[in-house]
Amino acid sequence: MRAGYLVVLAATLLAVTGCTATTGQPGLLNSFAPQSSGQSSVIEALNGGIIDPAVSAQLTADDRRKALEAExxxxxxxxxxxxxxxxxxxxxxxxxVYAAQPYEVGSQNCRQYVHKITRDGQSTTTRGTACRSEDGNWTPLV
Incomplete structure (x- = not known):
């Protein structure tokens, strides 16, 4: 009886730990860390993200990096x-940038997302989908 109680308690704790807190911080099960080496590799894996190429060409390298980090x-x-x-x-x-609820395609986690960039008072909005590859990086679908 006691062993059954401990199993139920452990399962409940694990389930609660995986929930997202109200502060927006990911729970234990959602805190997946990519296996790439360093932040720049994670950003490079986004392969330019969903930023409109015409808009991207008008951004500095630092601004493009900030935009991809937000994605x-x-x-x-x-x-x-x-x-x-x-x-x-x-x-x-x-x-x-905001993303929709994650969903699975096969064994990959995917999310649709929207990126609105404002430059000199003009806004451009792009929409896309990215899936997490086996190495843990997010890759936009073409």
Whole structure:
């Protein structure tokens, strides 16, 4: 009887630990860390993300990096619909990224997401889907 109680208790604790906290921080089961070496590898794996190429060409390398970091944070840890905002080094450059609820395709986790970039008062919104590859990196679908 006591062993059964301990099994139920352990299963309950594991289930609760996997829930997302109200602060938006990922729970234990959602805190997957990519197996690549360093933040730049994670950003490179996004392969330019879903940023419109015409808009990307007008951003500095630092602003593109900030935009891709926001995409990664939205895909990796943000609850569905929570905006991940970023501000560029250039005056008037900023963006917002939000991802939908994760879903599975085969054995891969995928998320649809939206990236709105504002530059000099003009906004461009792009939509796309990214899936987590076997190495743990998010890769946008073409």
């Amino acid at each position: 990664y944070r939205a895909l990796e840890a943000a609850p569905s619909g929570q905006i991940v905002a970023w501000k560029g080094a250039q005056k008037g450059v900023s963006g917002e």
